[in-house]
Amino acid sequence: MWAQEGEWCQVKRKKGRLLAVIIESQNDLRLPNPSPELSVDDLRRYHGNIVDKWLQSEWWKKVLDTWEEASNKSSPPLITTAVCLGPGSFEPRSGNLKMRLTAHIQTAVFCSLVDHLSGLPQS
16 A cells, blocks of 8 residues: 555565554654653764674675676776665664664664765776
8 A cells, every 4th residue: 555645654574563652643754752862972883883783794705706706807887876765863862773773774874885885986
């Protein structure tokens, strides 16, 4: 079912589990967390730690190796646009720590990819 323009809809995973925590009203999803746990500085440090862990991970090394391999082919991929589709709230209204971590990881991965690809010479 599609939402009306300006409304939110929930996307379901397999077996009917919701991606987002069900909140009393769909409109509540648009509002910021009224009582965030972390300050802006705390969020900045938290995110910085996530970024550091990601950039030191084996997964990041595999991403770089895969990109290097693809770039060395006779017709390497040309990437001109990057789109990040709503990784989630850094301070979810539900207080769900897993949702917070997931949002930070997805943002770190996206930004590191964009930063890496932006620093490469254009073909």
